[in-house]
Amino acid sequence: MSSFKYSIFFIVLFCGSQTNNVNSSSQKSENPLGIHSQDGWKNSLPIKYTISIEMTDTQHQYLKNAMQSWEKAVAKKLFEFEGTDPHKGIDFSDLYEPLKMGLNGHFFDMTWAKSTGKPNSVLATTVWENDPNMTQAILHSSIRYNQEYYIFGDATKDQSQDKKTIVDMQSLCTHELGHFLGLSHVPSTSDSSSIMNPTLKIGEGNTNRFMSSGDVDRVRSIYGVGDSTQSQEVIK
């Protein structure tokens, strides 16, 4: 039993998302606010993704809930589950190795700082690689989760344990999938209810699972919108 209490609301940096593409820095200034890859994956939908063998069915469901929020926003199928991947975060030599292996995966890291080079306070990180022939299109992207310091579950039901703080996985995944799809951070001064604000309150009871109307507009500017939409459901 731990005597550690988590009554304080932590505000932690969501992620250290970044591209592995040298050309994209020159493109960056051309992108509107909140978008890092204007062409996204729109030439290769739905995006086939894998999950680590370490991810439980329950955790996969939280991830799928987050995917459905983005799919509702554009009224299109964006994601298709391809299966489990035998790799763990610890198997990769650096942050970008999943991209070099051509993986669009979700991996848990038990040696966070060593494997990713990121501070302990970072909950997760999304990395992506742009197509060198079309630098506004995404070729591969993977998400890595800091399992060394956090527990990924349902913050309305699950608890922090030992020295690991509970993080609401659906909230976190909705944000990280925004990066995965081509969105970048939006400062709270520009859109205070954006799911792409760079921080998240974590700990028991803290969730932020909904996107703003600005988020819906930004993702639609990449993917357009299908025939019908229930986007109101995903807007807070």
Ligand SMILES: [Zn+2]
């Ligand atoms: Zn982020």
